Amino acid sequence: MKNFIILFIFSFSFLSAYTQTNEQKAYEIGKEAVKLMDQGKVDESLTLLREAQQLDPNSFDYPYEMAYAYSLKGNYKESLKILKKIVKYKELSDRLYQMMGNCYDYLGDSKEAIKTYEKGLTKFPYSGCLYLELGNMQMADNNPEKALAYYEKGIEVEPSHSSNYYWASKLYCGSEDEVWGMIYGEIFMNLERNSKRTVEISKLLYDTYMREIKLVNDSSVSVSFSKNNVIDSHDFKLPFGVGVYEPVLLLSIASIRDFNMDSFSKIRSDFIDLYYKKNLEDNYPNVLFSYQKKVKDAGHIDAYNHWILMQGNIDSFADWQQANEDQWNSFVEWFSLNPIKLTSKNKFVRGQY
Numbered sequence: 001m002k003n004f005i006i007l008f009i010f011s012f013s014f015l016s017a018y019t020q021t022n023e024q025k026a027y028e029i030g031k032e033a034v035k036l037m038d039q040g041k042v043d044e045s046l047t048l049l050r051e052a053q054q055l056d057p058n059s060f061d062y063p064y065e066m067a068y069a070y071s072l073k074g075n076y077k078e079s080l081k082i083l084k085k086i087v088k089y090k091e092l093s094d095r096l097y098q099m100m101g102n103c104y105d106y107l108g109d110s111k112e113a114i115k116t117y118e119k120g121l122t123k124f125p126y127s128g129c130l131y132l133e134l135g136n137m138q139m140a141d142n143n144p145e146k147a148l149a150y151y152e153k154g155i156e157v158e159p160s161h162s163s164n165y166y167w168a169s170k171l172y173c174g175s176e177d178e179v180w181g182m183i184y185g186e187i188f189m190n191l192e193r194n195s196k197r198t199v200e201i202s203k204l205l206y207d208t209y210m211r212e213i214k215l216v217n218d219s220s221v222s223v224s225f226s227k228n229n230v231i232d233s234h235d236f237k238l239p240f241g242v243g244v245y246e247p248v249l250l251l252s253i254a255s256i257r258d259f260n261m262d263s264f265s266k267i268r269s270d271f272i273d274l275y276y277k278k279n280l281e282d283n284y285p286n287v288l289f290s291y292q293k294k295v296k297d298a299g300h301i302d303a304y305n306h307w308i309l310m311q312g313n314i315d316s317f318a319d320w321q322q323a324n325e326d327q328w329n330s331f332v333e334w335f336s337l338n339p340i341k342l343t344s345k346n347k348f349v350r351g352q353y
Contacts, residue, residue: 025055026055029051037068037069042073045069049063053066060086063082064082064093064095066082067082071106084100087100094127094130096120098127100120101120101130101133102133104116105137114134114137117130127158128158128160130154132151132163155348155349156347156351165184165187166185169184169185169201170185170201177227178212179225179226183245183286185201187287187342187348189205190291190340202308202312206264206311209264212225213253223249248271251270251274252267252274253267254270261306261312261313264309265302265306268292272292272301276293292304299330300330303324303331307331
């Protein structure tokens with residue numbers, strides 16, 4: 001998956017009135033160029049970007065945007081030609097190496113693409129997008145385990161970059177260690193709340209619940225979200241120190257025997273209560289569970305859980321939303337003002353467990 005992200009950050013030096021005027025003119029022209037590009041008018045955008053570059057020849061932004069425009073046109077050779085020139089600028093971004101590597105890849109030179117991403121990491125070692133691209137290269141070469149290592153490294157170094165969570169969730173939910181996919185997937189949804197990928201991951205999480213929580217008989221339920229580990233409610237011997245997710249999840253199920261969106265919401269709510277009741281956050285801190293508690297304390301956990309799982313059964317969600325309109329609207333308002341906050345010290349990576 002190749003994602004070009006437009007980098008458009010302008011700065012002003014204010015060295016003199018003349019320079020300031022030219023920079024301001026370039027800035028206004030550049031803004032208009034980006035608007036045209038967003039409208040699909042790439043050639044018109046290129047004309048304005050060239051004009052902006054003439055007014056402010058020392059800026060990294062305008063040639064970068066020109067390279068992006070050429071990549072949109074499929075002219076990767078011209079894009080590379082520009083990128084190779086501006087790679088010497090002092091004002092650089094990891095996105096330049098991402099775009100350059102992508103161009104090589106589109107031109108069929110995967111080896112040079114990988115070398116470019118790796119070179120970028122020597123300059124930007126905390127770049128989530130460059131680890132993402134290295135992971136994507138491994139996926140293209142049918143090496144999912146190596147890809148996962150890159151995606152998780154990207155999560156570690158830049159925890160606010162959503163795409164690494166997306167791919168890690170898909171891979172883990174398709175493996176025998178679904179627990180990590182459940183956590184990564186929900187973090188992804190919080191970072192990227194409204195996209196086609198959000199829809200995909202919502203359904204993936206719901207389907208994984210349905211597949212891995214099984215009714216053994218009228219009095220017994222089993223859960224299995226990790227390799228070689230199936231916990232039965234009649235044979236509950238696994239201590240919390242061995243694994244947190246499955247034991248707490250099993251306790252949260254209690255007497256529930258009908259599994260659907262509403263019951264999953266209750267299970268997830270009870271999970272957070274048990275996790276904190278048993279003080280598991282002391283030995284098993286988890287930024288996602290901490291955020292879920294914040295949602296619950298604010299009174300929005302049922303709406304949040306239905307949002308997380310809504311694509312698993314759209315009709316069921318629509319019925320719930322219609323019956324709880326005020327609750328839903330209150331959650332949406334709160335949710336927009338209270339996003340999950342991920343930092344180098346406040347993050348989740350599988351290695352923590």
